[in-house]
Amino acid sequence: MTGRTGAAGRRRRAAFVLVVFALLVLCLAGYFLWQACRVRLIRVEFLVPGSMRETAAVSAWLVKKETLLSAPAGGRLTLPVTDGERVRAGDTVAVIETPGGARMEVRAPVAGIFSTGVDGLENTLKPEMLNALEMNKLEKLEQNRDRPVNGMTVEKGRPVGKVVDNLSPVLFWLQTPEKDYRTADMARGKSLSLLWQGNRLSGRIVESRQSGGCWQTVVSVTDYPDQLVHFRQVTVDLIKGDLSGFLVPAGALVVRGGRTGLFVLSRQTVRWTPVDVRGSLSGRAAVTGAGLNNATQIVVNPRWAREGDRIE
Incomplete structure (x- = not known):
């Protein structure tokens, strides 16, 4: 048992x-x-250098230092200079032939660029008057579209052109949603970059105020194409972010001990490497770092990776 x-x-x-x-x-x-x-x-990709930019299209009023030229008498208008031509002080820019046969010349009082783009806002949109203007009221002002042309009959006092001081800054008066920009980004003296017809324009904020849920910002631009002086309103792309470096998915970044890095492939083995993050836009980050080059492979989905993993 x-x-x-x-x-x-x-x-x-x-x-x-x-x-x-x-x-x-x-x-x-x-x-x-x-x-x-x-x-x-685990998915790996080669590092790719590049740049990325985030922009927002905004409408801007252009405020320039411009001098109106008026007909001294009524008669037939002749324009001896072309639209956009640079003139010196004292140059004849218009001639009026009166019905009585008199010939009266209009001379440029200052040097600059001659323009026939008279819109009737020259005495309203002046740099020194911007503080007293509201953009929503400006939208209601009617612009004069009747440009002076050769051979037309003009009355005394009618504008026959203007001289724009191309050596003075052009002020871009633009309006942006308040929620899209921090107060610090719109402070006086801050730099802003704009794109217009493929031209990058660098400017500095000279005035900024909040009104009706928007930022009304005046940006002073000193270096610009001459043709810009012919416009009163333009659409520009406000550059909100501009980065360059190796572009990686933001999700590929791995933080260790307070430092940010990437899992890179070294001799088929996953290793963590610290990087400098220059910024991120639209889900991608621009990074730089020692040893990074076009031949570097990184792990783009690090949640599946472990230090020391072998990737065959």
Whole structure:
């Protein structure tokens, strides 16, 4: 009886050991299978240098230092200079032939660019008057579209052109949603960059105020194409962000010990490498760092990666 009881106990112990061993084998097999599957989920890409830019299209009023020229008498208008031509102070820019046969010249009082783009806002949109103007009221002002042309008959006092001082800054008066920009970004003296017809214009904020949920901002631009002086309103792209470096998905960044880095592939092994993040836009980050080049491969989905993983 005792012998049979002892044999049964040994069989139970042996069965228990077998079950534990089988479970251990299954766990190990599951672990290695999971590791193999996890590594296969890791995606790597080569680093690509580039740049990215975030812009917002805004309408801008242009405020220039301009001098109106009026007809001294009524008669037939002749324009001896072309629209956009640079003139010196004292140059004849218009001639009026009166019905009585008199010939009266209109001379440029200052040097600059001659323009026939008279719109009737020259005495309203002056740099020194911007503080007293509201943009929503300006939109209601009617612009004169009747440009002076050669051979037309003009009345005394009618504008025949203007001289724009191309050596003075052009002021871009623009309006942007208040929620899109921090107060610090719109502070006086801050730099802003604009794009107009492929030209990058660098300016500085000289005035900024909040009104009706918007920022009304005046940007002074000193270096600009001459043709800009012919416009009163233009659409520009306000550059909100401009970055260059190696472009990576923002999700590829890995923070360790307070530092930001990437998982890179070194000799088929995953290694963490610190990088400098220059900024991020639209879900991508621009990074630089020692040892990074076009041949560097990075892990773009680091949640599946572990330091030391081998990627075959």
